[in-house]
Amino acid sequence: MLIFNTLTKKKEEFIPLNPPKVTIYVCGPTIYDFFHIGNARTFVSADIIRRYLEYKNYDVMFVMNLTDVDDKLIKKSNEENLPVEKIAQKYAEAFFEDIAKLGIKKANVYPKATEHMTEIIDLINTLVDKGFAYNVDGNVFYDVKKFKGYGKLSGKNVEDLESGARVEINEDKQNPLDFSLWKKAKLGEPFWESPWGNGRPGWHIECSAMSMKHLGQTIDIHIGGSDLVFPHHENEIAQSEAACNTEFVKYWIHCGFLNINQEKMSKSLGNFFTAREILKRFNPNAIRLFFSQTHFSGPLSFSDELLEGAEKxxxxxxxxxxxxxxxxxxxxxxxxxxxxxxxxxxxxxxxxxxxxxxxxxxxxxxxxxxxxxxxxxxxxxxxxxxxxxxxxxxxxxxxxxxxxxxKEAENRNSKEDELIKLFIDLRTKAKLEKNYKLADEIRDNLKNIGVILEDSKEGTTYKISSK
RNA sequence: GGCGACGUGGCCAAGUGGCUAAGGCGAAGGUCUGCAAAACCUUUAUUCAUCGGUUCGAAUCCGAUCGUCGCCUCCA
Missing domain, CATH: 1.20.120 (Four Helix Bundle (Hemerythrin (Met), subunit A))
Incomplete structure (x- = not known):
């Protein structure tokens, strides 16, 4: 079995660390809003990868994190005047509802950042002790220059990135590329106690800490959207490998974007539909078929017409x-x-x-x-x-x-079934009497309520329209 | 500016050195039917953005050109 590994940019034979066990970590949602149909694509792709490995009799341990504290959650909390936990709870519930509708199998664990503060702080501590991180007045940063392999996943090098000059200017950082491991709490923000004072973890560190805790220092597969390659996954490698001196992930898998009018669907561009909205209009099975029609690694354009094609x-x-x-x-x-x-x-x-x-x-x-x-x-x-x-x-x-x-057939209600068969019998009689006007009327009216009649040599059968 | 991906029929989309370029949607015609629907059959790319090159042989490798998109800032 071959897997395209973003790290080596090649298809490689898949050899898990401890077969038949396979460990998979997926970067899940930040639960500050409903996820959109582009996010859904990644979740479904990860689900299919997991399902296929299980089909091949691997014993899969599947972990997907939920980011339940970060800037976006804090912003939303201020907007809605609700505590961060409430926001997180609300959208976590919505997340589970939506993925269930999409037929996505449950992960073995859905770890949350707020429930892993001890592990996160320990990991940061290790990095500080080893000299990979530095504390500036309660903000702890990762020193990118200390990690030799920085850039190996995304194919970037530190010099190119510096000349890019699109990096945020932060005077506390020794290097503009250094990233936050621990953020000092501002007034009114949620915080946790730490050796560096009150604050909260940076975004990248939670995935390293939770992946290690639930799956071990080296995992088989890590899945996420292509936009996470840099900096998120690059930073995860830097943190984890600097702390453990072992390889973090054997196979990196990245999913392509869902495009609208040839543009990436994203929250920041505002050109998105929530999975929720789409699920109201389309059968989840048609949505999954639609995703499966294209290879998960490439872009996929999204429109009603294309989804209708999948329905057909x-x-x-x-x-x-x-x-x-x-x-x-x-x-x-x-x-x-x-x-x-x-x-x-x-x-x-x-x-x-x-x-x-x-x-x-x-x-x-x-x-x-x-x-x-x-x-x-x-x-x-x-x-x-x-x-x-x-x-x-x-x-x-x-x-x-x-x-x-x-499933459709199993769900058929027996009273409904008898009733429809009654109409079919009436129509068959009408047909025998060559009363086609009545026969067609019965067929048309049933069609209007979603029951489709089909004649064949063996008799008339019906089906319930999938819409 | 740096790095990267992609460009295959009307639309979507596999294939990435060698049998007739998968499959889906759409369209046209046909078989079946009272008519439909469903199903099946036939047709719909001598050609894979363009131009060169490598090769016995290229959609597939190399170079150039044009076009589209992504990452480099939160993002699946």
Whole structure:
């Protein structure tokens, strides 16, 4: 299995530190607002990576942090006149609701910065003791020049960055690139006691501390958006490796942005939709399919039209699932079978190559087309064929890509089912009497309430519109 | 200014040295149907931004040009 590693800029064979265990850390949200659909893309991508590793029988330990104290939270707290904890609590709840709707599997741990102050302070202490950090009047900074490997992830060097001159000017810093490990509390800000006085941690240090605490000094995979490569992840490496003298992360995985009109969707540009809004308008399975159509590392443009296209694709798969479920399996011998191994092979080969979901989907669509064809040609279908088809769709779409396809049918209410069948019978009678006007009226009216009738040789079936 | 990514059919998007350039959406025609829908079939890129080069052979490697975007400041 190959994974593209941002650190080496190459696809590398994936060899976990302690197989079958795999440790994954994902940079989660700062819980000061609802997350947007671009954030959702990264969360879903990380979820698919995790699901595929589990599919491959790895024992995955998955950690996603929640940043619950920082400048943005403090700002929001002032705006809404609520304590920082309340803001954090509110948006943490919203976060869990939204990721559940998106079908994202729960992490093993969701560590929060405020619950790891001891670990954070210990880590800063180590860095100060080792001479990698310095204290200026209660503000502790990391001394970038002390860490030889600084820039190895982002491909930047300290000199280039200095000449860039876009770095914030702070007279306390020895070097403009040095970053905060501990921020001295200003009046009215939340604070924790520390050897350097009251204050709070800088943004980068929490990830180092929490990753170490929950997953160990060296982890297998660290996932985040491309905009975190520099400075966030670069700084995490500097902190962790300086403190531990061991490699921090074996494989760095970065996700591409969601673009609107060819521009990055971001809070600061204001061109974003919250995942919440989008979930109100689109089926979460269609959203996940939409994400999977493009490789996670590249940019993905976002629009209603594109999402509607994904909905149509999903519909095609739903139709096949429904068709499979409506068929009575046969136990006759000598029936024609369907060879489905090659589709699974194609799917796995694609996923093995750096989680190439768009190629993996092609295998699923090929299966969909060919299996539809098989069903049309064969009146009787053996039990094993139906079972293996279901198994294929479930393990590829649902288990790995997180797209639910079998749920709809299970949720069908039996009263509703009887009622609809009553209408179908009435319409069938009308059709026999060649009363097509009435037949069409029944069909049209049912369609208007989201029940779609389909005639075939075997009779009329119905499906509930996915919208 | 420094660093980096990308440019494939009407749209989205795989493929990154060698079988007929995946797949989805859309469009057109057809099979089936009372008509639809669904499903299936056919058509829709002699060509991969442009121009050069390397090679027996390039969308894929190299160079130049044009265009788009990102990071260097909080950001997934």
């Amino acid at each position: 694709g999903l519909e095609k798969i739903y139709n096949l699932v429904q068709r499979i479920e409506s068929i009575a399996p046969s136990n006759d011998s000598g029936l024609i079978t369907f060879e489905q191994e090659r589709y699974l092979f194609a799917f796995e080969s694609a996923m093995d190559d750096n989680f190439n979901t768009s190629q993996a989907l092609a295998a699923i669509y090929d299966f969909t087309r060919d299996f539809n064809k098989y069903l049309s040609k064969n009146e009787k279908v053996p039990v094993e064929v139906l079972d293996s088809a279901k198994k294929f769709l479930k393990s590829t779409l649902t288990d790995v890509l997180g797209i639910q396809v079998f």
